[in-house]
Amino acid sequence: MFNTRGWIALGLLSAFAVPAMAQSFRVQCPTNTVTHPSNLHDNNSEPAYTGPTTLSAPSTTTFQAPTGHVNGAIKCQQISGGDGYATMGDGTQTYMFSFGPLSGITDIALGKAGTEPPNVFNVPFPVSTSNFLVPGDPATTVGATAVPLNSSALATLAAYNYNGAVGLDYDVANTVNVYDISESGNTVTVVANSPLDLNLQVGASVVIAGGTDLPAGYKGNVTVTAVNIPNAFFPPNFAFQYQATTAGLAEVTMSSTITASIAKAIDGHVDPRQIMDVGVMNGNIPAPLMAIDEDDEFFLTLTNVGMIMRPDLFEQHTVHFHGYPNASAFYDGVPDASVAINIAASFTYYYLAPDAGTYFWHCHITPPEHLQMGMVGQLYVRPRQNRVAPGANLYTARATQDTDLRTACVSANDILCSNPLPIANTGTTHTAGATYAYNDGDGSTFYNVEYPLQIHGFDPNFHFVGMTFNPEGFADMKDKYFLLNGRSYPDTVSPGPLQTQAADGVNHFSQPLPAIINIAAGTRALLRISDLDVSEYQTLASLGIPMQVIGYNAKLLRDQAGNNLYYATNSITLAGGESLDVILDTCAARPLIVGTTTNDYTTCTTALPKGTYYLYTPNLDHLSNDAENFGGLMTEVHVN
Numbered sequence: 001m002f003n004t005r006g007w008i009a010l011g012l013l014s015a016f017a018v019p020a021m022a023q024s025f026r027v028q029c030p031t032n033t034v035t036h037p038s039n040l041h042d043n044n045s046e047p048a049y050t051g052p053t054t055l056s057a058p059s060t061t062t063f064q065a066p067t068g069h070v071n072g073a074i075k076c077q078q079i080s081g082g083d084g085y086a087t088m089g090d091g092t093q094t095y096m097f098s099f100g101p102l103s104g105i106t107d108i109a110l111g112k113a114g115t116e117p118p119n120v121f122n123v124p125f126p127v128s129t130s131n132f133l134v135p136g137d138p139a140t141t142v143g144a145t146a147v148p149l150n151s152s153a154l155a156t157l158a159a160y161n162y163n164g165a166v167g168l169d170y171d172v173a174n175t176v177n178v179y180d181i182s183e184s185g186n187t188v189t190v191v192a193n194s195p196l197d198l199n200l201q202v203g204a205s206v207v208i209a210g211g212t213d214l215p216a217g218y219k220g221n222v223t224v225t226a227v228n229i230p231n232a233f234f235p236p237n238f239a240f241q242y243q244a245t246t247a248g249l250a251e252v253t254m255s256s257t258i259t260a261s262i263a264k265a266i267d268g269h270v271d272p273r274q275i276m277d278v279g280v281m282n283g284n285i286p287a288p289l290m291a292i293d294e295d296d297e298f299f300l301t302l303t304n305v306g307m308i309m310r311p312d313l314f315e316q317h318t319v320h321f322h323g324y325p326n327a328s329a330f331y332d333g334v335p336d337a338s339v340a341i342n343i344a345a346s347f348t349y350y351y352l353a354p355d356a357g358t359y360f361w362h363c364h365i366t367p368p369e370h371l372q373m374g375m376v377g378q379l380y381v382r383p384r385q386n387r388v389a390p391g392a393n394l395y396t397a398r399a400t401q402d403t404d405l406r407t408a409c410v411s412a413n414d415i416l417c418s419n420p421l422p423i424a425n426t427g428t429t430h431t432a433g434a435t436y437a438y439n440d441g442d443g444s445t446f447y448n449v450e451y452p453l454q455i456h457g458f459d460p461n462f463h464f465v466g467m468t469f470n471p472e473g474f475a476d477m478k479d480k481y482f483l484l485n486g487r488s489y490p491d492t493v494s495p496g497p498l499q500t501q502a503a504d505g506v507n508h509f510s511q512p513l514p515a516i517i518n519i520a521a522g523t524r525a526l527l528r529i530s531d532l533d534v535s536e537y538q539t540l541a542s543l544g545i546p547m548q549v550i551g552y553n554a555k556l557l558r559d560q561a562g563n564n565l566y567y568a569t570n571s572i573t574l575a576g577g578e579s580l581d582v583i584l585d586t587c588a589a590r591p592l593i594v595g596t597t598t599n600d601y602t603t604c605t606t607a608l609p610k611g612t613y614y615l616y617t618p619n620l621d622h623l624s625n626d627a628e629n630f631g632g633l634m635t636e637v638h639v640n
């Protein structure tokens, strides 16, 4: 259990007061924070949204803390910054500067987000049941089968099921000699001969042992109730307290036998060997997928393992959430305005999640270079509306959000309101388990399945000189591979992760995310499309299934009066740095919800014919894989 504010304060102090601080790997995933106190809510799951978080009364001396109705939870993720290889649609291996997963490694390989709650993230690799993680895991351990992985291999991968923080290890148990032990009432104060472990916190378990000079009432396994205790002998950080069952125990001073043993604990320490084994040459394209819910706190650790193919470079990396409402500019990732992460260091970014939508993230060091080389990934935020009670009116639930300044969006007094109330209450209610792209208040962004779809492009010449110690000609950059989720057709429709043998001689799941869209006939798929192409505009067209555009750059398409401005189209065009939310509806006719003017998206009277449809670029020169006149920016939509 960590104190978030303490960590942040510590980080700031060390950044400014100790400029020559040594670097090391580290992860952070608190189970309890100021805004998500664990005594009010289990931070491993999302609570239902019933209204704004209740806060303590305003005060001039302290912050307002939640007292009830806590919304959101805590999510954590660890990623590596480094290099790696991917294989293009024509078989060409391409060198990348890239991010790779260092948590959620099984989920990432299964095409899911690697964002995990604390009770999944804070789990060391179970050495007792398996070997240590090895380079390329999980590809090398469970993925050494058919390429692409067949269904039984995917089942094996799912059974692998390790999603904790790679490298996470217990802090060593440590034993200190006790200088003085005394009791007041039932409260025992222990003063050690040396400063106590910084991680000794309230709730930690300590074993008090000693010889015949130690009364039995002091002995045994005790729970720390207070730390930093002022005392007559040493500074406060030498002392802690616990509660004994027996009162009236005699004080013992200067005993040579009494010890306090602090148990090993998960406190963010890591074994760097595990991180290097898995993180080196572990580049993924796209970079690890991230998904969080509105009201979450997100702790994202970037661990820079260095680029083994370019030992001459001492490249820093950062994480920049593009177009994202940041908690603080400190975490923006623009190196000149915030911090950048050196090789052999970790840094934990901290984000809040105030606005639902589709975003993407990338490294902000020399962006044209690191983006083109592959340092870009997807990110989306799910709306509060997913969590309202079944049967609740969606308009009312959306209006409730306006009663808290943290979640309010009232267009009458906020011209930047990105998600106004709908113009009228349609009477639509929430069905248990229903999912929406935004807090629409009318159910119009309902979807059954969602697919993140990232458009990207690679210039093989630029990547080659990036590997071979040659100066890169930025002005000559021209993409020749056109990628959806890091793959060009026909690889886009290979299910499961694609693996590539890297310079370390082992296979890595370098392209984890297929771009194949599966939709049950009569249902709706949300495509979260972002374009990170560095050199060109990209167009995607849909044949046979209309695209309904419902959001643009993580904003619901709705005017300030509340009219939905959604539009149907058969193609969308994006520049690098833009994102869109599109719904593919495979139903041609739906009934209205009884008593409303709203479509009932849970039933369909006339479904589109089952079969294979296409998402492809009508820029025909982008339907190629470099010299191969075939492939490129295309994937299949399977209506099943």
Ligand SMILES: [Cu+2]
Residues within 6 Å of the ligand: 081, 097, 315, 316, 317, 318, 363, 364, 365, 370, 375
């Ligand atoms: Cu970078």
